[in-house]
Amino acid sequence: MRSLQSEVEQRGRRILGLVDKHPESLFSKAGFYQRLMTLSMRDEQLKLQLFRFVDVLPSLRTSGEIVEHLQEYFANAHDSRKVSEFLGAGIRLARMVPWISGPILRWNVSEMARQFIAGRNPNDVMRTLRKRRAQRIGFTVDLLGEAVVSETEADEYAARYQNLLESLAGETKYWTDPLGKNSELFPVVNLSVKISALYSQMSPADPADAVAHLAPKLRPLLRRARELGAFINFDMESYAHKNTTLELFKTVFTEEEFKDWPHAGIVIQAYLRDSETDLRDLIDWGRTRGTRFAVRLVKGAYWDYETTKSRQNGWNFPVYLQKPESDANFETLTRLLLENEAVVTSAFGSHNVRSIAHAQTLADELGIDRSRFEFQLLYGMAGPIKRALVDMGYRVREYCPVGELLPGMSYLVRRLLENTSNEGFLRAKFSEKVSAKELLRNPCEILRGSRNGVLPPSNATINMTTTTPKTQPGAPYENAPLTNFALPENQEKIRAALREQRKQFGRKVPLTINGEKISTDKMFSSVNPSQPDQIVGYAAEAGIPEAERAVAAARTAFEKWRRTSFEERCQLLERAAEILERRRFELSALEVFEVGKPWAEADGDIREAIDFCTFYARQMRLIGRPRLTQNVPGEESYRHYWPRGVALVIAPWNFPMAILCGMVSAALVTGNTVIMKPSEQSVIIGAMLMEIYEEAGVPPGVLNFLNGKGSVIGAHMVDHKDVDLIAFTGSREVGLWIWETAGKTREGQRELKRVICEMGGKNAMIVDSDADLDEAIVDSIYSAFGFQGQKCSALSRLIVLEENYDRVMERLLGAAASARVGNPDEPGIVVGPVIDEAAYRRILDYIEVGKSEATLAYQAKELPPHGYFIPPTIFTGVKPNMRIAREEIFGPVLSVLKVRDLDEAIEVANGTDYALTGGFFSRSPANIERVKAQLEAGNVYINRPCTGAIVGRHPFGGFKMSGSGTKAGGEDYLLNFLIPRVVTENVARHGLAPEKTPEYRDEFLWPKQ
């Protein structure tokens, strides 16, 4: 008996033989598309630019704009020459006759899109479907569209699906099954549905909410499909939505109404590591349900997205990293599907002849008739393979996207990437002309043949090994990963932590001075802003006597701490980071209750605190040892740093752990002793940081925890002669007072006080006329309303160019109206309560000011009945001189300013007292360069939200009235906590000098410990 492998090879050769009779025209040399493909495959950098250009093109209105963009994208002479090749004319010529070249380019790109988009609308697509019918190819139709950012858009989408279904059913009423056998398994009408198009607020952390919103939207569609005898397939999108899609599928199709309906299908992506577990679970579910269902097995369309996102967030890769692993897993899952044919109908979605041949061979081996499963391929791709499969008597269905060019762009770019991928079968077969033997190799064998299971790196294989070990100086810094709330185990952990924290409500925390726990007569209560009658905890309140004791303790402890080696201090921070990590969920849960942070925001805050500890430890190791200033014979001159003395840390409540921990850790690691005063509103979290540092082994007096009123103890200590350094983050009013007060020298004061001062912002983002609105809207809403707009980096002024103002506003207002407002102890909440009653009243006052100055364009109506909830609010018609455009509001209030052009936009953005963050949405390389150069902000963000700075990656801090120009989480931050010192020694004796002077020497520590 022949082995399965040799059967697969033989089958593969047969398919390839049929394929070669009709070569793939998409990979021929002629035509615009073909030239684009050839150029892209030759040059990766150029490919990126070409695809970006294709992406922006449909949104450009005039020929002039098209040619301008062309020039900007290919300004580089080398690129420009190559691009001339594919344009058929030089860029210079294009500039001279934009009215000719603009439309030609647009026409070419439209034609290219038409190769992958089966029709603009339901009527249009019928022409294609009829043609395919004549070729004995079935269809599944998918609707292309912009990303859904609001519930209005989601409802429109649902209506479009209904329409499409009706129209397809009407038009194909008398169509029959091409194979005429087992046709009951394969309805003619087959609709592919994208779940994310039906609900705009899907949160990976909250599958239950998504299912609750999606099920009612789906039921009418499913009901109608059933009546019409159609099939509905759930497509699979990014990993973040995978569990929700599976959950939704199982929930809806277990309902009484749909339990016995066999015409439902879902996609399994073989590139996912957990796909086998998911498929087994689905099969078990199907068995219990007792009715057939279908699975479309694919490798997966989001490989680049998943790997990039995981790398950005420090997550384990959900996908395989080596292409043969996905191929091998596809084969494993093929077997699993076919072996369970009694309950599941299979559709194999692949253009890879090896994967297809394997499925065919295995089906034969298992005695499954070829009419009981199908092959699905994408419209516009792999035509010869479809034809070959039909000729062999297999069931073939084509996946046909329907929609307009503009919304279809992301789909088109995905297809272009797929066709030009180094790893892809189609490129190997039709462009590189790889041999049949190579194309049909067993992927398991390829993996076995590799060294230790690792293949030589290719362009698409991620190189995860770095040459420098992580702990070595100079090794790239790695942030702690964010918690991935798409994973059920993490959802469970945070829920358990929330339950646990609730039990601890009302706990009491003392002051810590010189290692002693001190209770006072006065207790301060910290409440849950979502439910102000819940007291999260009580904290002892310090008065002047306690402040004096703390300063004295810190002063005394300084003498020893300053002489402790920096290595010991670094290790203290690293131990604190480990404890923070261990207590991560507990601390996040506490933040949810104490300051009203949504889950992911709270987790981000703890992650940032961990990062501050590890990053500053790393930075201290880089600057800790005395370093030679210049190599001169006979003289050794070493620069090193001394700590400044006693540091007073005054932190805000909005990043209650991260900012406090960042300032404290920087002060400690540089050898200063610290009095930390957390905000009164987040004092329990502050007390936790004290606990953590104590467990990490901070010596008594080195870190002191003082809770009290800023106006009493804060003011006293700022003015104190024994305080040498003040690290402050908070309001402009207090910051300026500290700056001024610290400038006065008191009697007995040793040092000129250093003030590190980070204050507020009135941050602006500009939306250019060619911006990608799918991104701009989602990111603006998140930047303005995430954590209720209470981030100093939050967006407060959205500046929109008049050219696309109407479209931006239509989508923005819809998106605002859909943002989830509620108690953040529930997952998926975007807008929770503001911090306290004072903030609540102040923001409401500002809303009144806004109503008198500008136009109230949107205000949320439904709010939780208790708690300090402010409705997300948007004002339009705002002018730069209005109060709501100038003053920091620190709440979910967004002002929209309409401007003529980019000149005016930049002028308006910069016309403020502040300079903290700023942003720009654009796809014009020239405009992006201009904004990078001209926007006055400490942190400028292009095509992304303006909040969410990451330690080491986005050193954070502003200038003008936003701060003194320091950068938390930056390489030079620690220098603010240090005094530079140089020690020079003449080591020559009668002209005799040592040959070599070491670059570094040991610390100057005396007495030696």
Ligand SMILES: Cc1cc2nc3c(=O)[nH]c(=O)nc-3n(C[C@H](O)[C@H](O)[C@H](O)COP(=O)(O)OP(=O)(O)OC[C@H]3O[C@@H](n4cnc5c(N)ncnc54)[C@H](O)[C@@H]3O)c2cc1C
């Ligand atoms: C009809 C149809 C419907 C589809 N529906 C969906 C869907 O709902 N959701 C979805 O996500 N995908 C879907 N796809 C799959 C996707 O769009 C691609 O077409 C498919 O992954 C290409 O695989 P292939 O077997 O045709 O080609 P091949 O060239 O054999 O495989 C390419 C695939 O391998 C994987 N890959 C590439 N590089 C690596 C690497 N370094 N390490 C590991 N794996 C790698 C990727 O998944 C890539 O797409 C569908 C495909 C078809 C044909």
